[in-house]
Amino acid sequence: MELTAALDRLRRTPFLLDVVRSADDLALVASREGGRQAVGILRRAIHDDENQLVAIAAVHALGRVFDDEADDVLSELLSNEHAFLREHAAWAFGGRLPRMDAVSRLVGCVVQAGFTGMLAQRTLQQWGASAPDHIALALESALISESEPGARSRLVETLGLVSGRVAGRALREIAANVGEQQDARVAAIAGLGDRRGDERALRLVREIAAAGSEAADSQATIDAARLALVDLGDAPAAIRFGDGLTVAQLFLHADIDRGLTRAGAGDNGGVATLLVRLGDALASLDGIDRVLTLSRGDAGVAADTLLAAEQLVLADHEFVPVPLLSEPSPQARSWHTRVAAERGIRRALVALGPVDVLHLRMADVGSMAASSVARELGIPVVFTLAPDPHGVIRALDVAGALTVANFGDVDEREHYWFRHRLVQRLAADAEHTVLFPRPALRDELQELLGIDIDSSPEQYTVVPEGIDLATIDDAILDVEARADGAVIDALDDLDALISALPEHRRGLPLALSVGRLHRVKGMATVVEAWASDATLLATCNLVIVGGDLAAPSPDEQSQLDAIDGVLRDHPRAAEGLVLAGHRPNDVVSRWLAATRLGSGALVGANGIYVCGSLKEEFGIAILEALAAGLVVVTPDAGGPATYVDDGVTGVLVDTGSASGVRRGMADALLIAARDEPERVAAARGIVRERFTVQAMATALERVYATVAENRRLDSMTLSSTGGAS
Incomplete structure (x- = not known):
């Protein structure tokens, strides 16, 4: 069969990304063949634990086989032990006619929340267009036995996506019930905002929005009702002036x-x-x-x-x-x-x-x-x-970290398949x-x-990205003025952090890294590269700017834990490491300038900037560092490779490992120590000539004007032809 041959071709395809891109071909073959035999072939592929990637492709191919047996298999997958099969089945069902015995399982996925819940909710929304009362009754039934606040709010939110009398009645009852859990009430009120033309919904929302009424028992419900009034058209619209x-x-x-x-x-x-x-x-x-x-x-x-x-x-x-x-x-x-x-x-x-x-x-x-x-x-x-997640998939594939055997398990966390398809759709619709x-x-x-x-x-x-060069220029002037006695709060803050280090660490240059505390940004890798090298450790202090240290998110905590692990292995590094947390952009600009020019007796001149990102599509912070005249360490792929002059204004390295970052930092410190005015001028010059935000805005203005004019001409053409195609 052609379907068997298509599956074999997928299994022999050497690169994971090519399998993802070729999955549409498999779905096309499956839709042409159809029937019980095709369902059986795809079912066996789905349950092949050794090739999770082809299993996902087979789920979506099954979604294109319009046969009762295909519905049976997809419905069973909604209860599969593997979360990645559940989510892809919920997704695949969205392109099919409503399957009533699958509704309760999709509702169960909504209750479970997460990415699978979003996909199930989206499918129920699509099915609600043709079977609204059936979907609404299933959601009402689930609400009867569900008491957990988050689950109730998700069920009510889904109910708000369903048209018809049954859903409308249920939403009004929940919205008006002051004894209902707050999140569920907020979801019901938000759902009523989608029901333009429903006078009962409008009256109820107005009543709740009136602070002090019996129906308005919390600020959250009042705010939700005020927003719903906007959705219902019960609010003034902005008045437009000008031709721009x-x-x-x-x-x-x-x-x-x-x-x-x-x-x-x-x-x-x-x-x-x-x-x-x-x-x-x-x-x-x-x-x-x-x-x-x-x-x-x-x-x-x-x-x-x-x-x-x-x-x-x-x-x-x-x-x-x-x-x-x-x-x-x-x-x-x-x-x-x-x-x-x-x-x-x-x-x-x-x-x-x-x-x-x-x-x-x-x-x-x-x-x-x-x-x-x-x-x-x-x-x-x-x-x-941008090629994201495409570049990540290819890199992990080449490194052996992502394989056909673990793709589904990784996809549960990273949603590579979905994001790949989303990029396709966004690009096609643009x-x-x-x-x-x-x-x-x-x-x-x-x-x-x-x-x-x-x-x-x-x-x-x-269109290259750009920065506001005036902000950096002002920062440099502030650092120079401070040398003459001016009081600069941002620099006082930096001094306070360095003063907290042991006395023998004061006066050293800085290696500065700015960004979110996220594994993609590689902050823990930067710390490891510096802490594990005795020469680097003796030559400079490391300042990490970014993250909410008081209330870290899970991603931030993960990086903080990784940094703690580095310090356990290299305890002396704690003497020269500063975790500064997030700072306003204007403050960071002054710290960049101080890293090059120095700050009194506490911060030595000729420091460097380090970017440890696994990927950097362009690099705003890197441009700001170059504009400050710093030598930069950056990834050797993506945007930075187009504007960093390797060995002159910076060092391009493989940031996927601590060894690559370590080499980059050592080379960058040697370049910075020469303190060559020509190098500083070249770094600042390339930003001034090519990468200002004003140049970026001008380029985008031309794009926007062309797009708007093309849309205006299309509208005129449609009007002149009466909308006929």
């Missing part, structure tokens, strides 16, 4: 504010810094009237912002909170916020619109939600495309694609993503 564009950009996994006060904590990394600086730069251009930067935030603040939208019309760059109605979670574990993210993004874009262009970055739940909203509202999307500069860009995109950019060059634009 309104551009929206988002990163939901950060707490973004104008002062970047949370930079380096949790997922508040380089992207958060970039969006603040870039938004300001875009808003200063003649062709752009407003920039909306969306990130997670408080429900009450969001309600205050959107209910007074008409007062925001004159703001050039607005920071708009998107309430996710749950405790902040790391980016990789935020998939459960999909529904709240969609609602929050939709209400912001509608209330503060019209929006001409939405710029998305990263294959995460925020981009997934925003892409769906943009499609619904008819907003064109620009997508910044009106225009922005690319980072990379060595051999065309070859990498062809090899990793199967994209030939030469086939439609008008679809792609290479």
Whole structure:
């Protein structure tokens, strides 16, 4: 059979990424063959424990076989002992007609939460379009026996995605019940916000939003009701002035504010810094009237912002909170916020619109939600495309850490398959694609993503990221002024940290590393590289900037534990290690300048900057370090390899191991010790000439203007033809 031959080809395919990309071919063959025999062949492949990767491909191929026996197998998989098979079955069911005996199992997946719960919820939402009452009754039945608050809120949230009389009645009852658990009530109120035209829903939401009424027993329910009023159209919309564009950009996994006060904590990394600086730069251009930067935030603040939208019309760059109605979670574990993210993004874009262009970055739940909203509202999307997770899959494959035998187990945590498909969808739906500069860009995109950019060059634009050079220049002036007696608070803070070290460590140069405490950023690897080398240890102190040390997230705690392990093996290193925690961007800029120029008797001059990231698509912090005149240690792949002059302005190394970082630090300290003005000028010059945020904004303005104009012309064409195709 052709299906057997297709499976054999997948099993013989040497690279994991090529198997993932070829899975559609298997699904196509399965859809053509169909029938009991095809189901049997795929079922055997699914239960092959030695090849989890092909098993996943077989699950999705089975989803394309429209046969009762295929439904039976997929339904059984929803209760499989392997979580990766459960989640892929829940996903595959979304492309099929409702299967009533699978509904209860999908509801059970929602109760279990996590990534599988999100996929099951999405499938139930799709099935609810054709069988709303059946889905609603199943969810109501589950609520009767479920008392755990989180599970109840997820069930109610799913109920809010289902149309029809049964779901509407249930949502109103839960929303009005002051004895109901708060999270479930909030979910019900949010669900009522989706039911435009339902006068009973509108009256109830208005009553709850009226603080002091019997129905409003907590601030959370009041805030949820105020947001639902926005969703129901019971709030003023922003008034637009000017002919320029309104551009929206988002990163939901950060707490973004104008002062970047949370930079380096949790997922508040380089992207958060970039969006603040870039938004300001875009808003200063003649062709752009407003920039909306969306990130997670408080429900009450969001309600205050959107209910007074008409007062925001004159703001050039607005920071708009998107309430996710749950405790902040790391980016990789935020998939459960999909529904709240969609609602929050939709209400912001509608209330503060019209929006001409939405710029998305990263294959995460925020981009997934925003892409769906943009499609619904008819907003064109620009997508910044990077080979992630593709490059990670290939690297782990080559290293032997990811194999066909463990792919499913790893995929449970990292969701490589889903993210790969999400990148495909985001790229396909985008009106225009922005690319980072990379060595051999065309070859990498062809090899990793199967994209030939030469086939439609008008679809792609290479745009380097950029930094606000004025911030670094001001920092350098502050460090120089401090030498003349000026009081600079940021430098006093650095002095205080170094003063806490033993006396013999004071006056040494610094090796500075800035970023999130996440395994991808390699902070523990940097500490190991420095601590395990006697010469490095004697030559410099190591300052790690980033992370919430007072209340670390699980990812941050994992890195802190790894650093503790290094210090147990190398106890003397504790004398010269400073864990500074996250600091505002302006403070970090001054520490970068002090690392090169020194700070009194405590910090020696001619220190270095170290980036230990496993991957760095471009590297905002690296650019800031170069702009400060520092010698940088960076990954030898990705964006940095396009602008770091190896052996001159920095050292390119394999950051996948401590030995590579160790060599880079040693070489960088030797280069820095020569204190050559020509090297400093070259480092600062390349940033000034090519990588300012103003240059980035100008390049993106051209992209946005083209996309908006193309959409306007398409609309005119549709209007002139009466919408006919």
